[in-house]
Amino acid sequence: MTCRNFVLRLKNLDTRTTQFDSRCLKLIQDLRCCRDSVGVSRIHCDMVKTGMDKYDFAVSKLIAFSINDIRYASSIFDHVSDTNLYMFNTMLKGYSMSDEPERAFRIFNQLRAKGLTLDRFSFITTLKSCSRELCIRNGEGLHGIVLRSGFMSFTDLRNALLHFYCVCGKIIDARKVFDEMPLRADAVSFSTLMNGYLQVSKPVLALDLFREMRKTEVTVSVTTLLSFLSAIGDLSGAESVYGLCIKTGFDSDLHVITALIGMYAKNGDMSSARRIFDCATRKDVVLWNCMIDQYAKMGLLEECLWLLRQMKYDKIKPNSSTFVGLLSSCANYAAAYVGQSVGELVEKERIALDAKLGTALVDMYAKLGRLDKAVDIFDRMKNKDVKSWTAMISGYGAHGLAREAITLFNKMEEENYKVKPNEITFLVVLNACSHGGLVMEGIKGFKRMVEAYGFTPKVEHYGCVVDLLGRAGQLEEAYELIRNLPIASDSTAWRALLAACRVYGNADLGAVVMTRLAEMNARHPADAILLARTQAFAGNSQCQQRSVDNELYQEKKEAGYSAIEIESIREANSGLHSPMC
Template structure:
């Protein structure tokens, strides 16, 4: 489009923006930023992209929403709907309340879709009082979505009595409690293993809705999402006709629970029943293998993928790269990475991480620069991975440069993990004073990650004075106090200050010994 000049045509640009919005919000935003005079459709398209993105960012969407108002472009209901969806997913209660005020002032509360999304927003953020008030104000203008949103809200806070009361009220009011209503309510339930989820399941059995494949899948998904795999399997086993979506839900649920053998057995069963696996079937399994170091099972999964002739797309390819890297097969991970046609930022980040965790710091750094040359923009996770590699490889200057570029060149805001990495980088190199100054400059002073990194560095370099300061900073952070005491005690021991070692142990008493859980290692034989 750029070569032919089509990017200058508003219609063509809007079409491209709409297509990009379905795939990648940052890419859609980059297209939007090149539009000289964006219209409301363009703004709404990007807002919708943020609302459906895997990681919606209210801090990016809200300024965009405000800029529409600042430019005098009349808003419509879709502007509010997308922005409220983002607030709901980010649990941005105060921001959503401000939007609610704007809706009332602009008169869009008359739209049923806007009222429904407001109910959903308040339910998602725990504001059930506000949600129910909105619901009560629209007795003549409710639909199944209104009921399902409120029912889902009460399910989230484990109030099964309210849920069943709403179902009865819904039935009395003449609304059909159909499969769609049940699926919507089940999808919102986070109380699967409690009374709420079981109550919904029982209701479905009572009215005969469990025979509906969509309802059955929603029940299995509800149980699997919260780790109730026994209940999920009971439902799964009595479903006469099982499709790919249902199988994938069970396979992924077992994998996330660490039950890799059960997950793999289901893959064999689905193939026996004539259900062909897809890429999504294996992604969760590969993640479980990566976490447990199950190389033999990972290779077995690879054989399944080759048998099905599945393409190594960005998601599946990245899962293989991650699995082989974490299992120590870096050559195999590199081979798969090089074969991937579509390598997004997650794929590059996974390969950089693979080099880093296997001690190949220089290769990790080189791959990062290659990623930039290919035009792939690194994100916060990429920088965290490459900074960690620099820290473990002792590349102080490279780490400093990357940290500065992260902020200045890419406009990314460092999180506490990034600061912790930088403190670790400086501390390992013996630059303890510089690490301490960095901690003092942090926006959030009570950062346990950074203080623990500094204390660990003090232990390595025997800086008792600074180590004591770090340990004192950790004292108010109760969860991290024990680790800090152990590190400081070790620092005293290295300096031969046994009286101080005894003092630290006396201060902690039995608390230190009781809370220090034993570690464990996994060794795979014959893998």
């Protein structure tokens, strides 16, 4: 080859390289403009037509911009003849964010089998999938590979391991990983371990860790401070932590302000929580929602209404989260006037009925006796989750409409491609059958829960079946059920049977149940009254009166608390009520 020919080949190569670079840049720009998988698919077709799909760089970028549709990305990945590390890591990242994180393990095994050199990102994304799936065995195996591969010096990889162990509840292993960080623990490490301690209900250790961090050169971050605020269990350290927020300059951060309000409210200091709220120079809807929610939890519903009016004055538009907690409190405190006002405000503001808000409205109206309104809200909801269906079924059951509850449950099962019932759903179905006397339907529902859905019955489910049998007069069957199942130590189930004994006048079995309650140290004044009425029904009232009186006087009455709403004003009273003359 002459020198001239060689120079010409170099020029042609340079021209082709320039053309390829420009095409790649255009490809990346086009991919960045795509907002859905349809656009990515269109670009993929153009790549096939122009031959760009033969270049690893182009295919790698195509996979990277397809991971929001992980199945489409997987179809591209599976047809690549020579996959590289970037493609593998992209797929690992995609699966870690998808609804199928367990598939990341297959990709990771393929990566190792191919013999490519792994980097720390391969481990970090796979550990994230382990955390989401709570795959302890796979995560521990990855930990071993990391140790053998020599990647433990990277702080971000150590933090991924730390997060994995914390999420899986293996807090001792998490602490070991943390302690093996030689002078490399950062704010993320401290925050992760603090959250791990909180997850396993060890707030004292979380506080100790925060104090340990303060002795190091690690700068307090917002995330770390939020974890610390979550760990505060009493007001003894509240003022000092508030001072720390001011000192570090985070007292103006809305996330920190929200956490401070939650901290004070959790400890019952609503005046300090309100002071923090009022001092905030900038309030977004999340902060308003937080303050309203805390008042609602305390039953201070008038304060909630005042804040809603203030929001309107400040031109802050509420969202669905503004009302969810407030509506639940209205239902729990039977505050009909406040609940009605809030419901009207939701309609006036035209707040979209998402699953949470719709469920809260259904639950409130059903509990306040407005079943017609609850049904109307339920029918208008476009997106219903399992809680929505459960709330409506519960509403029917509470109003004695057991047949309607069963019909709605059957309709829910017909739409099982959308929503599947959970254990609570079956509990409200059983409760509805119990109160409606639908014995066969209740037994059928119980069997379906176990056989069709694979749920393990809990004490509450067995208790409903006992109540169901008792109300139907099948007392001996209910008695045998309690004796032979894991509810023998549950006083609620025995008490339900005792109530059934009173209804059907079975004094002998009632005495057996009373003896069992006494052995469990679960006696209650109401039990003695039930037994007395059972004996009276059996014509044996006089001989039982003395023992019943003894039972009642042995029990110490505690002060009670009651609340009632009169003309939209909630009146509360505490202490023992005066006896009626």
